[in-house]
Amino acid sequence: MSIFADKDTKLLVQGITGRAAREKTPHMIEYGTDVVAGVTPGKGGQEVHGVPVYDTVREAKKQHPEINTSLIYVPHFAAKDAVLEALNSGIQKINVTTERIPTRDMWELQEKLDNHEATLIGPTSVGVISPGKSKIGPIGGNRAEDAYTEGGIGIVSKSGGMTTETAQVVQKAGFGISTAMDIGGDKIAGTTFVEALKMFEDDPQTDAVVMFGELGGTYENQVADFLDSNPDFDMPVVAFITGKFTEDMPSQQYGHAGAVIRGDKNKPSYKEKVLNESGVHVVDVHHEIGKKIAEVL
């Protein structure tokens, strides 16, 4: 098992003819991901590294009914439309690499995702990898097998680069990865830390979860609330929260709204505190994650 990405992943790449998607698609194929088709409106009939390109998702899905996951690689002004197109064709797993999607678009998508019972990971996500099975997106680059060995640790991270760095620290401590996912650091995330934890909880391969959080937002704090109200959740969670130094830097006051909505809750030190109180194993320095897993497992 594993979550979101596995050996049954049949991947569609929306925006496959763009520069970045062209460059990253062969890495996914070499890793063993079944990249079934691509879509770029107006470029139907072309091929990218042997993958057929269609004008619409509907057409791709008709030719390849096995498609079950879409990777969104389109520019930010077209991203909302691309997600809606995937949902319209019944695709329920969507990973969005696109950065800088307006917050309003993500909010508007939220309801549609619920209606379609779909899972969106991202935006601003470098992808999802289930070692030995498949990888979606650029995660791990063209040498994903170096950092990601198969095992029992789930990783959920707000930072793309640090997802792989975290996997390396876990590996150095003698453990492997079930699934590692970058949920992105956007204000409105398709998948939050809590939602990721629930997925890992249902995965028999995963024994413990490492979360990499950062300053801003309250998704980390929700984990504390979740654990407090779910005493049956018995999987160890190790957390590292980055950005503590920013608390000592001058910051711009964000009106009274900022004080009411964010308060101190978006500060790394506050997040560490509530996570600690809820039984999460918080480490102060990133590489201590490895040692901590060995301790708690």
Place this chain on the structure above:
Amino acid sequence: MRLYEHEAKDLLSQHGLDIPSQNIDGDEERIVKAQIMANNRKDIGAVRFADNLEEAGDIKQDMLDSSFEGAEPDEVLIEEKIDFTEEYYVSFMYDTDSRTPSMVFSREGGSGIEGRNAEKFPIEENSQFRFRQILKQQGIEGDDLVRLGSVLQSLFEAFLEEDARLLEVNPLAETEDGYVVLDAMMDLEDDASFRHDWNFSDRTVMKREKTDREVRAEKIDEDDHRGVAGKYTELDGDIGMMLAGGGASLTNMDALIEYGGSPANYTEYGGNPPGEKVYRLSKVIMSKPGLNGLWHVGGTANNTDVERTMDGFIKALREEKPDYPIVIRRDGPHADEAFENLRKVREELDLNMKLFRNDKPMTESAEDLMEMVREYKGEDE
């Protein structure tokens, strides 16, 4: 993009909200407001009252010649003074708790709101009933419930349609003729600029003036848009920080401090910048006087060519020939070549420099550097 009050009011007025008039008869009382980004404008003399046109003109000129806690206004807004019966506080922001916009509302708006209770309410959908629900809960009834509810929804629509990250109206004044926006703060989301014709002048919202090094660094990205190597914030410490990657750079700042170091700067480069940009950023970092160490650290790059970027750093090393300790920890495409070049320059210049690839955890190399720094400082004393 943070808007000045008059820009925010213009946008709100386009969405049908009432704002004070700027066409006022000669002897009417006026309010004169310097257009600066500050929350406490009344306290610092940036909001004043005038009895007539002439006095307003004098105050305006005075404000244009003044500096308010470092902010020098380019514009001064003169409006009619509005008589009101109630002041409300209203704001909208996206909220990660609910993954929706939230409204913060208080019946006791106006200055000093910071000290009073204001509640937040998630707005799940753009419908008038939601605002009536909230107002009723706040004890507002009758005609006010309907009229204020409709004004709140108009504000919310302005927040959505203008792609704002923040819209704050304080106060929203209740007058005999309806509800008037007396002051407004708005922050528009730059990422949505593709669907707007925004045409606002450049502005910076800094707590302090930029240092020369910060200005020099900023130029690096302005001159060449490939990759990013122009973010540089000067700090008080003595360890130069050459940091690659967003999440990694934050993590490494925290790690250095954890091991007793004090960063001389924050920076972040990435997105595969050309060597020349990395060279210029390295020069800026090494130009800070009094450095006792230098840490060039990043994760295992996916995209960034480590040889090319490291070449820029090496060129700066050759020119600066630092005698303080240096630790490098990096990996990624063409790292073999990059580390070969680093070993060469270390030998040539006899540098006190340790080199690590990704078999060394990133944050662990902070410990190595701090050990070398303590030794270096000890030898100097």
